[in-house]
Amino acid sequence: MFLIVMIWVMAYPIARYLIPSDTFNEPFEPVYNGLNVLFTALAFGGVIITLAFQAEESRIARREEIERSIFELFQTFTSLEFQQVKDGAFRALLTGIQHREYAEYLASRLFVVEQLTFPPACAKTLRTLDAEKQSLDDQQIIHADRADRLMLDNILNFFAMLAQRESSATVIKHCDFAYDWWRPALWIIAELQQRRHANSEKIRMYCKNQLVTATLKALDKVYGHAPLNSSREVWEYITQHPKLLDFGLDPEFKDYLSTPETSA
Template sequence: MRASKSPKLHFAIMIMIVLVWLMAYPIARSLVPDTTFSEPFDKIYNGLNVLFTALAFGGVISTLLFQVEESKVARREEIERSIFELFQTFTSLEFQHVKDCSFRALLAAVKNREYAEFLASRLFVVEQLPFPVASTATLCELDEAKKNKSEEDMVHADRADRLMLDNMLNFFAMLAQRESSATVIKHCDFAYDWWRPVLWLIGQLQQERYASSEVIRKYCKNQLIVVTLKSLDSIYGHGPLKTREEIWEYITHHPKLIAFGLDHRFQALTGCKAG
């Protein structure tokens, strides 16, 4: 379709120019004195000169129109390719493992505030908190494979889940930065409504650690989760969470987090009661 459309447009422009040129002589003949056309050679030469100039100009116009059309087609192809690639990634069996491990780590943070603080600290290279042994019961509740493991093995198993969470965070960061994200999301929403409350919980804890530590601000320049979430919220049409109070109000009152068993100790961050 693209190959046939441009030649037709180019041909139409050329025909229009020739028609205008053919009409120019009789119109000019009726408007100016006869003496203007007394020299036949000059008349033919000037007429051909005007024609070729007009054809050249028409060629430039048709080329510009063709380039605009090519740009639109390339843009559509880029969006379609983005949809296909991201959908393939998100629905692959390998990435399903990434999602399962990531959500398991986030649910542990929802159920256990100590683990949530630990998880947020591990998103920075400095001032990392030690593994909270008290959260072992929560981790075992969410993952049968962690039961009866030694403390050392538990730490290694938890690290594996957190590495998968890093991959998931990178996926959402990549999605938020794509120019075609809004169009892509119309075709595949990537279950963002499920991820949004748990990610905001960890993102806000990370933000607060960053704001309270000069050492972290000095040595850590990676993008904070809240930057990604604000971009995705805008794309998905969620109302912006502008203040700390609004964010914790959203987290502590979210029906899904309450159903997941939100640790009551998070209420201390807002001074309000859930549900």
């Protein structure tokens, strides 16, 4: 700014003493016209520089906001309070791993219509996985199981929020969130939910919530997992996963390998 003012102040002496009077019919007008062009260019350049600085500051602020939000999610995920959510959700998933009927029950409960009833044969497994359920009768087990299913809903919502931060993939990958542990069990529920959605006109009419498959596909991309593009690929992954086999995967899940495919 000081340099611009100095150039402007020196314009008159230059025009008066250094430029011959007969150079121009009107000696001052060309000089000041030229200076006006110069000042306009400088002002335009200043605007461009200012916009560039603002864009850089906005980019830095956005990155810091993303990193802060991911950090807050990680604090939530690792908190003692959220540990109870994870425990309850994983009990529900473990029961679904060991009982295909219960997994289908879980998937049906993600929709507001055509919900299946609790399969009584799974009560023994629920008592085995949770000491607090051992003294409950069958009717009490059904009510107690609802609490674990609510915890699973919270986990699904947590990963759905995480999937929305795909643009900050580097941060998410470094935070981990134990996704590799949740992924195979969640794909069971996701695929069963997908099948119910595809096979029921009533569900498609009344249920507009995002399917779990959309969340898992986004997270698979972030974490670098090979995409699962069809039902067969999903069930091959599930039925061959070492951890699910260790958990006692219900052999009946292999029946899905021979059923008609739905797009994952």
